[in-house]
Amino acid sequence: MRRLVLGLDRTVTLVLGSALIAAGIVLVFRPGLRPRLDAVALHSATGQPWWPWACALLAITGVWWLLAHLPRPTIAALLLPGSGQPGRLLLDPRGPATLAAEILAETPGVRSAHGRVLRDRGQIVVVINAVAEPHANLDDIADAADAVTADLHAVLDRDDVTARVNLAVAGKRRALPRVS
Structure with missing residues (x-):
């Protein structure tokens, strides 16, 4: 669950x-304050012009x-090679x-990068x-992406795991200086 949804749920x-x-x-200790049901008020409310809009907003x-x-298609743990009868080797x-x-x-020219693992059409x-x-020089970034994905494949040591690098180019007005 995303943080926004979780925070909204809790609130x-x-x-x-x-x-x-x-x-x-209040209703237990103040019996005189108990409201009475009035079906006429409910019937008159459904005839108001705001009623369909309120119902549509509630439905949306x-x-x-x-x-x-x-549920999000994230992967909690991967079974590593070498797992067997004595025990399982799991990796987050x-x-x-x-x-x-x-x-x-x-990599020079890359402002930021974030990684995640998910299940996409049955594949990790x-x-x-x-x-x-x-x-940025896109050739350098492509070479770095190839090296990173090759290292990632070597670390995970699983043939059923693939890697995908999505590259977006930042807007010119928001260019930030890099500190080395």
């Missing part, structure tokens, strides 16, 4: 939970909420992916997203 749960607890306490929010909670692939991205980010893929400076 909404805290607010709704607190409101329900407070309402329950509900669909977004469900989509945000779909985020470490090598992050290190590969950091090594690629040290290490995805490195990098941002290059507008004036």
